[in-house]
Amino acid sequence: MGRITLDKVTKSFGEVNVIPPLDLTIEDGEFVVFVGPSGCGKSTLLRLIAGLEDVSSGQIRIDGKDATDMPPAKRGLAMVFQSYALYPHMSVRKNIAFPMKMAGLPQDEQDRRINAAASALNLTAYLDRRPGQLSGGQRQRVAIGRAIVREPSAFLFDEPLSNLDAALRVGMRLEIMELHKRLDTTMIYVTHDQVEAMTMADKIVVLQAGYIEQVGSPLELYHSPRNEFVAGFIGSPKMNLLRGEVAAQHGAATIGVRPEHLAVSTSEGQWPARVGVAEHLGSDTFLHVHDHGFNDAPMTVRVDGEMPVKHGDRIFLTPDPSKIHRFDKQGLRI
Amino acid sequence: MATKASRAAARVMISPAVLLLLGWMIVPLALTLYFSFLRYNLLMPGMEEFTGWDNYSYFLSDPAFTAALTNTLLLVGGVLLITTVGGVLLGLLLDQPFWGQGIVRILVIAPFFVMPTVSALVWKNMFMNPVNGLFAHAFKALGLAPYDFLSQAPLLSIIGIVSWQWLPFATLILLTALQSLDQDQLEAAEMDGASALSRFWYIMLPHLARSITVVILIQTIFLLSVFAEILVTTNGGPGTASTNLTYLIYMQSLLQFDVGMGSAGGVVAIILANIVAIFLMRMIGKNLEA
Numbered sequence: 001m002g003r004i005t006l007d008k009v010t011k012s013f014g015e016v017n018v019i020p021p022l023d024l025t026i027e028d029g030e031f032v033v034f035v036g037p038s039g040c041g042k043s044t045l046l047r048l049i050a051g052l053e054d055v056s057s058g059q060i061r062i063d064g065k066d067a068t069d070m071p072p073a074k075r076g077l078a079m080v081f082q083s084y085a086l087y088p089h090m091s092v093r094k095n096i097a098f099p100m101k102m103a104g105l106p107q108d109e110q111d112r113r114i115n116a117a118a119s120a121l122n123l124t125a126y127l128d129r130r131p132g133q134l135s136g137g138q139r140q141r142v143a144i145g146r147a148i149v150r151e152p153s154a155f156l157f158d159e160p161l162s163n164l165d166a167a168l169r170v171g172m173r174l175e176i177m178e179l180h181k182r183l184d185t186t187m188i189y190v191t192h193d194q195v196e197a198m199t200m201a202d203k204i205v206v207l208q209a210g211y212i213e214q215v216g217s218p219l220e221l222y223h224s225p226r227n228e229f230v231a232g233f234i235g236s237p238k239m240n241l242l243r244g245e246v247a248a249q250h251g252a253a254t255i256g257v258r259p260e261h262l263a264v265s266t267s268e269g270q271w272p273a274r275v276g277v278a279e280h281l282g283s284d285t286f287l288h289v290h291d292h293g294f295n296d297a298p299m300t301v302r303v304d305g306e307m308p309v310k311h312g313d314r315i316f317l318t319p320d321p322s323k324i325h326r327f328d329k330q331g332l333r334i
Numbered sequence: 335m336a337t338k339a340s341r342a343a344a345r346v347m348i349s350p351a352v353l354l355l356l357g358w359m360i361v362p363l364a365l366t367l368y369f370s371f372l373r374y375n376l377l378m379p380g381m382e383e384f385t386g387w388d389n390y391s392y393f394l395s396d397p398a399f400t401a402a403l404t405n406t407l408l409l410v411g412g413v414l415l416i417t418t419v420g421g422v423l424l425g426l427l428l429d430q431p432f433w434g435q436g437i438v439r440i441l442v443i444a445p446f447f448v449m450p451t452v453s454a455l456v457w458k459n460m461f462m463n464p465v466n467g468l469f470a471h472a473f474k475a476l477g478l479a480p481y482d483f484l485s486q487a488p489l490l491s492i493i494g495i496v497s498w499q500w501l502p503f504a505t506l507i508l509l510t511a512l513q514s515l516d517q518d519q520l521e522a523a524e525m526d527g528a529s530a531l532s533r534f535w536y537i538m539l540p541h542l543a544r545s546i547t548v549v550i551l552i553q554t555i556f557l558l559s560v561f562a563e564i565l566v567t568t569n570g571g572p573g574t575a576s577t578n579l580t581y582l583i584y585m586q587s588l589l590q591f592d593v594g595m596g597s598a599g600g601v602v603a604i605i606l607a608n609i610v611a612i613f614l615m616r617m618i619g620k621n622l623e624a
């Protein structure tokens with residue numbers, strides 16, 4: 001079980017109001033990702049749910065029970081910190097055993113769970129090492145192991161992979177998803193990373209300055225962003241937002257076209273432009289295009305990696321008409 | 335200090351300092367050793383003669399020596415106990431956010447800046463004096479007979495005075511150590527269901543172990559040679575009730591003008607200090623590794 005409901009939750013630090021009244025329901029077994037720009041209150045929200053911060057007003061319910069004033073340990077949630085927060089003077093085994101020791105579980109049950117977690121996370125060989133003698137990925141796995149053995153009703157992750165290198169991050173991402181499928185436990189995951197958000201989430205919550213901009217599945221957010229902010233935030237590289245006459249032609253204040261929805265031709269097309277910097281990724285190339293006549297910022301276009309264009313070339317862009325997003329003056333989707 | 339080259343370079347770089355310190359130490363040590371085998375009394379100048387181990391056997395068989403040895407260990411042990419326990423508690427207290435934190439922290443450090451003689455005098459005359467002292471007044475106000483601390487519990491009183499001086503040092507070191515503890519660890523422990531007491535016991539105390547070791551080692555060095563506080567308050571008395579080794583050596587060589595015996599006492603003190611040091615390193619030195 002792990003259904004978490006936030007009801008008009010707010011949080012202020014002194015004068016600063018970080019979370020305005022916020023409602024959110026997280027269903028049992030869901031993988032929910034919080035994304036948003038730095039400082040928008042993702043960690044604060046997670047810490048409110050965990051009980052590490054007190055809410056200023058509003059109510060938090062876990063499985064229907066009012067948990068607003070419960071101490072963290074009583075909420076039955078486990079948290080994995082960005083800094084891992086392992087206990088440096090304890091062996092891996094003791095680290096993983098710590099929550100069970102605090103709960104007073106019998107020793108044989110502790111051993112059973114430690115061994116199960118260690119084999120699931122490939123930690124069996126390291127059980128007697130100290131955290132200081134482990135690599136970053138191994139430390140992260142220990143932190144996850146420490147969370148698993150508590151058999152919590154939900155896991156909270158605060159940017160757990162951001163200290164790892166790219167390759168390891170992909171591996172750990174898959175491991176966490178695998179874990180979610182196996183345990184079928186609610187997971188709330190905070191990240192900066194577009195790819196993590198899109199690939200892992202059942203449901204993405206996009207936050208800005210404490211407000212929820214949109215909640216939805218990754219593809220919902222990608223295909224029909226509710227407003228300009230979500231449109232610009234979800235998707236990598238970012239959506240091109242164009243204003244002025246070209247938008248007016250489509251009956252909107254702003255139109256958005258994703259880099260992957262622009263066709264490029266060297267001979268003909270709707271919008272003439274000039275190629276600036278090209279980022280070659282092998283399979284794809286991201287072109288930064290200037291002189292398109294809309295606004296000063298360059299547009300980004302995704303083309304095939306084989307496309308023979310270089311800096312300074314004249315090209316023509318043609319948007320896929322069915323993939324144009326239209327927004328009104330308030331930035332809301334039309 | 336990983337590579338061979340850097341290790342060799344390090345050795346070369348520190349050698350001048352080490353040599354200088356060594357010379358500084360060797361000369362007085364050699365002189366003390368030399369004097370300790372002489373019959374050398376300042377009241378009988380020019381009569382120095384070699385006496386072998388006589389000074390040592392007199393010094394060690396003096397009943398005052400056993401008393402002084404016990405007092406030294408009690409003094410060091412007592413002050414260490416009070417300052418580390420008190421330092422941890424005060425550190426925990428000062429680590430909490432409260433109004434006027436900055437001022438209070440400075441005030442707590444203040445006793446450390448008071449010279450030992452001065453603080454001992456203040457304690458003796460202002461607090462512990464059985465007639466005019468504040469404690470005497472407090473006792474009288476409660477309807478109790480005033481207690482003459484320095485003659486009825488001389489060693490305990492000195493332990494109190496010295497602890498008062500060293501508590502700030504311990505508090506300061508342990509407070510900085512507490513502040514360097516990763517907050518995430520405490521929060522993780524909180525989520526793991528650890529009570530405040532368990533968090534202290536399983537997370538904070540192990541984190542403090544290294545700093546406690548440093549506090550104990552540094553304080554031991556200074557506490558073995560406590561002198562001014564005794565001279566000012568009790569003069570080692572009554573009898574030898576508050577005489578420690580340092581004070582005994584002072585009495586031998588400067589009150590009885592027996593330089594030979596004093597030197598022998600000094601050598602004994604050096605040996606004892608080293609024994610204590612070895613014990614300490616054995617017991618807690620491993621905390622400094624890793």
Ligand SMILES: Nc1ncnc2c1ncn2[C@@H]1O[C@H](COP(=O)(O)OP(=O)(O)OP(=O)(O)O)[C@@H](O)[C@H]1O
Pocket residue numbers: 013016018036037038039040041042043044045192
């Ligand atoms: N203890 C605190 N006291 C005062 N302000 C705070 C405190 N903690 C966070 N804030 C403020 O609350 C806001 C949200 O912080 P939070 O840590 O939740 O951001 P975040 O979305 O997690 O950012 P990041 O992605 O950089 O981790 C920030 O503006 C921050 O300055």
Ligand SMILES: [Mg+2]
Pocket residue numbers: 042043044
């Ligand atoms: Mg954060």
